[in-house]
Amino acid sequence: MTSNSPSEKRLEELREQAWKDGVVPGKGVDVAGGPIPRQPGYYGQPVVKPPVWTWEIPFYFFIGGAGGMSAVIASAAFTFHHVDLARAAMWLAAAGSILSPILLIMDLGRPRLFINMLRVFKPQSAMSMGVWILVMFITCVVPGLIALELHALQVFTGPMDQLLRIAASFLIFGSAIFGMLLATYTGVLIGATAIPAWFLHRVLLPIHFGTAGLGSAAALLELLGHRIAALNALGYYAAAVESALLIWLSVDKHGAADRAIHEHASGWLIRIGEILTGPLALVLRLFSLVPFAAISFLIGALVSRFGWIAVGKVSGSDPESVFAAEHY
Amino acid sequence: MIGEGIQSTNQRKHSYVQDRVEVGFFTDPSVCIGCKACEVACKEWNQVPDDGFTWSGNSYDNTGHLGASTWRHVMFLEQDRQKGNQITGPMGLTEAEDPFRWVFLSDVCKHCEEAGCLEACPTGSIVRTEVGSVLVQNDVCNGCGYCVVSCPFGVIDRRPEPLPDAGGAFKCTFCYDRQKSGLVPACAKVCPTESIVFGRLDDLRARGAERVQQLQQSGYNDAQLYDPTETSVRGIHAFFLILGEPEAYGLPPKPQIPTIYLKSAWTSAFATAIASLIAALAAFAFFS
Ligand code: SF4
Ligand code: SF4
Numbered sequence: 001m002t003s004n005s006p007s008e009k010r011l012e013e014l015r016e017q018a019w020k021d022g023v024v025p026g027k028g029v030d031v032a033g034g035p036i037p038r039q040p041g042y043y044g045q046p047v048v049k050p051p052v053w054t055w056e057i058p059f060y061f062f063i064g065g066a067g068g069m070s071a072v073i074a075s076a077a078f079t080f081h082h083v084d085l086a087r088a089a090m091w092l093a094a095a096g097s098i099l100s101p102i103l104l105i106m107d108l109g110r111p112r113l114f115i116n117m118l119r120v121f122k123p124q125s126a127m128s129m130g131v132w133i134l135v136m137f138i139t140c141v142v143p144g145l146i147a148l149e150l151h152a153l154q155v156f157t158g159p160m161d162q163l164l165r166i167a168a169s170f171l172i173f174g175s176a177i178f179g180m181l182l183a184t185y186t187g188v189l190i191g192a193t194a195i196p197a198w199f200l201h202r203v204l205l206p207i208h209f210g211t212a213g214l215g216s217a218a219a220l221l222e223l224l225g226h227r228i229a230a231l232n233a234l235g236y237y238a239a240a241v242e243s244a245l246l247i248w249l250s251v252d253k254h255g256a257a258d259r260a261i262h263e264h265a266s267g268w269l270i271r272i273g274e275i276l277t278g279p280l281a282l283v284l285r286l287f288s289l290v291p292f293a294a295i296s297f298l299i300g301a302l303v304s305r306f307g308w309i310a311v312g313k314v315s316g317s318d319p320e321s322v323f324a325a326e327h328y
Numbered sequence: 329m330i331g332e333g334i335q336s337t338n339q340r341k342h343s344y345v346q347d348r349v350e351v352g353f354f355t356d357p358s359v360c361i362g363c364k365a366c367e368v369a370c371k372e373w374n375q376v377p378d379d380g381f382t383w384s385g386n387s388y389d390n391t392g393h394l395g396a397s398t399w400r401h402v403m404f405l406e407q408d409r410q411k412g413n414q415i416t417g418p419m420g421l422t423e424a425e426d427p428f429r430w431v432f433l434s435d436v437c438k439h440c441e442e443a444g445c446l447e448a449c450p451t452g453s454i455v456r457t458e459v460g461s462v463l464v465q466n467d468v469c470n471g472c473g474y475c476v477v478s479c480p481f482g483v484i485d486r487r488p489e490p491l492p493d494a495g496g497a498f499k500c501t502f503c504y505d506r507q508k509s510g511l512v513p514a515c516a517k518v519c520p521t522e523s524i525v526f527g528r529l530d531d532l533r534a535r536g537a538e539r540v541q542q543l544q545q546s547g548y549n550d551a552q553l554y555d556p557t558e559t560s561v562r563g564i565h566a567f568f569l570i571l572g573e574p575e576a577y578g579l580p581p582k583p584q585i586p587t588i589y590l591k592s593a594w595t596s597a598f599a600t601a602i603a604s605l606i607a608a609l610a611a612f613a614f615f616s
Contacts, residue, residue: 042403042578045393048482052473069604076608080616109471109486109495116451116470124587127474128450180601187600191593192586193477194444202589206597214604229615237607316477323575326582 041319048194050316051309056107058305060100061186064134065213065301066220067096071141071179073217073234075172083152085226086172090145092220093175097138100182104134126189133185137178144171183213190312196325197258197315198308204248205308211241212277212301219294227290235285235293242300243278256324258315266310273304337527338517341510344528350460351507352529353516353566354536355434358412358543358551360523362388362402362432366515370400373514374501377491393578394435396487399500400515405431405576413547431571434515434524435578437462437483437500438564441557442585445499448478453497460529460565461502471495480561480583500566529565539569560585 041047051057074089105114118135122128147168151161187209191202198205215238218231249270253262260266277300284293315321334340344351370376379397381390387404394401411429439461446454446462453468454475464475464484475484475497484499503513511517516526525532536553543551554574555567561583574581 041575042405043387043389043392045578046482047578047580048480049395049476049485051477052486072605072608076605076612079609080612082612082616107473109473109497110469113451113468113470116453116468117472119468120450120452122447122450122452124447124590125450125474126590126593127448127472131450176605180604181597183604184597184600188590188593188597189474190477192589193448194480194482194584194586195477198477199586199589202593203596206593207600210597210600210604214607230611233611233615234607237611312477316482319575319578322580326580 041323044319046317047319047322048196048316050313051190051195052109053107053309055306056103058309059302060103060107061209061305061308062216062302063096063103064100064186065183065209065305066216067093067100068137068179068182069210069213069217070096070220071137071144071172071175072214073221073231075176077230078148078169078172080230082228082230083148085221085228085231087148087152088221088224088226089217090141090148090172090175092217093137093141093179094145097134097141100134101138104131126185126192130182130185130189133178133181137175137182140171140174140178144168144175147171180210184210190308193312195312195316196254196321197260197311200254200258200325201249201252201261204245204252207241208245208304211238211245212297212304214238215242215277215281215297216301219297222290222294223298232285232290235281235290235297239278239281239285239293239297242274243282246274246278249274254325256318256320257322258325259321260311260314260318264314266307266314269303269307269310273300273302273307276300277304336522337531338512338519338522338525340512342507342512343510344459345457345504345508345510348458350529350565351502351527352439352460352532353436353513354525354527354532354569355436355566356523356525356536356539356569357431357433357571358539358548358569359521360402360432360434361521362404362430363520364402365518365520366400366434366524367391367398367402369514369518370500373503373506374399376498377493379491394437394481394483394485394499396485396498397491399436399498401435403431403433403435403577405429405433407431407572407576409550409572411548411571412543429571432523433568433570433577434519435568436515436566437502438481438561439500439502439566440480440564440585441562442560442587444478444480444561444585444587445475445484445497447585447587448474450474457502457504459502459504459507461504463501463504464497464499466493466496466498469496471497473497478586480580480585482578502566532567536567536569543569554579556583559583560588 070089070092074086078086105111117131151164184206187206190198191205218234276296281293281297389404391398410427443462453465516524550572554570557563
């Protein structure tokens with residue numbers, strides 16, 4: 001072995017380093033600050049547990065939000081005699097009502113035991129309330145859509161058709177009520193938890209999720225070819241609210257407690273989501289680029305749902321966020 | 329004979345479940361020797377699977393934190409403080425007084441008076457037992473994961489694949505099965521120093537307060553009880569004596585049960601829902 005072989009060089013380096021720094025840290029050995037660890041809390045371990053949810057849940061937030069608010073638009077459209085639009089919106093709502101439970105069940109640790117959620121009705125559990133809202137939504141949407149289609153296609157005539165029209169209007173209104181709750185309760189679901197970056201924004205979250213749902217529903221209908229002023233107005237409304245929330249979020253900062261919203265990759269997801277649903281969608285609408293505004297809003301609404309779950313994972317794993325949240 | 333021998337509440341048979349007496353754990357790090365008998369006893373009795381092995385810092389902690397497969401966790405704190413009247417000397421290269429202490433504390437589910445996990449569970453899998461403990465019924469849980477983010481102490485977790493019984497949420501059962509037969513929880517039974525004491529909650533609370541006083545008198549100025557009775561959790565049934573601040577043990581100083589956030593969140597949700605309905609109606613009324 002010659003004295004300048006790589007292994008000998010490495011030993012020389014170590015000797016130099018030991019002489020210079022007084023210590024040579026190895027991989028996996030924690031020597032910062034000597035024998036006393038300097039991480040926050042207990043060895044930097046999380047104080048609360050981060051959420052175990054995977055992609056299904058943010059996707060469900062998106063689908064449930066858009067589907068639920070589609071029923072709201074359907075109800076308004078039906079009231080003002082836009083039957084075709086009401087039909088398209090009810091189809092969207094129905095699609096959402098079918099996909100939502102599938103996603104929800106896919107995320108369960110034991111999907112086969114899903115039915116156990118229907119054992120109890122628990123007002124103090126947002127998860128339980130959400131399941132019942134979803135059940136009621138499906139119960140209204142599916143027969144509502146059938147009644148509406150039978151009425152619109154004039155399958156029956158006379159009093160039977162009258163009856164169908166009345167049934168449809170009731171069921172669509174019911175769908176709207178449970179749909180608007182389906183779109184907003186998800187904010188309560190994550191807002192009423194022990195995760196600091198979530199519970200500190202428990203008032204903002206339902207506003208954001210609900211409005212993103214409304215905007216997404218309008219955007220989807222516009223992309224399906226229903227380019228009418230009413231939907232454009234709803235697009236403006238949603239983008240304006242989202243822009244206001246963007247400002248709210250950048251003003252209402254809680255330091256280390258909710259830094260997951262402003263730092264890390266999770267912070268970028270939130271920022272991108274907010275810009276796409278807020279200012280960008282607004283500007284595109286101002287320039288009459290409606291399809292682009294719709295696409296921007298939809299992507300933003302989806303990204304931001306993933307962002308909020310990512311925020312929960314970062315914030316829940318960060319012991320300092322819990323300690324900092326105690327001061328609010 | 330160790331401690332009070334068979335007179336100790338850790339060793340004698342009881343009928344707390346039948347008598348519906350509130351029971352608890354009092355865990356006292358000032359006598360803990362870090363032997364991990366409690367961790368082992370818990371794993372063995374409850375047949376909790378192995379979930380990996382990693383050391384924390386420079387200590388002998390190889391479990392890290394409580395979780396789905398760690399129901400007792402012995403913490404090894406390394407601190408630059410005196411422990412009681414401990415004599416300190418120079419340590420390392422400098423001549424300066426360099427106090428160092430090692431504190432061991434066996435962490436466990438707190439069995440909260442107001443339990444976040446129990447309130448959150450949408451299947452009714454989590455229940456309150458006759459002895460006031462919080463129990464997860466494994467065969468009911470469908471693994472929705474909502475309890476995980478609702479526990480203010482980060483205790484309960486969903487067990488990942490490929491461990492046995494994966495997908496369900498798990499935590500300390502307070503050895504409810506043993507208690508029903510008049511036996512003491514496994515961890516308390518094996519603890520050689522009675523650092524873990526099992527017994528009637530009111531007795532334990534009195535014992536804890538007395539122990540804090542005793543320690544303070546013998547120079548442990550930073551001894552205190554960790555039992556958040558002033559917050560919305562309203563006290564815990566498995567409470568601790570700690571030396572120093574709760575943060576160093578990874579314990580939240582002011583834990584809150586998340587249900588206190590429901591009112592403002594639901595108000596916001598209802599307001600948003602109604603605003604959306606009005607916006608939709610107005611849009612069709614004025615723009616068509
Ligand atoms: S410490 Fe957590 S898991 Fe244990 S009872 Fe309290 S809320 Fe439930
Ligand atoms: S994971 Fe199981 S125990 Fe936890 S809230 Fe869901 S159903 Fe209840």
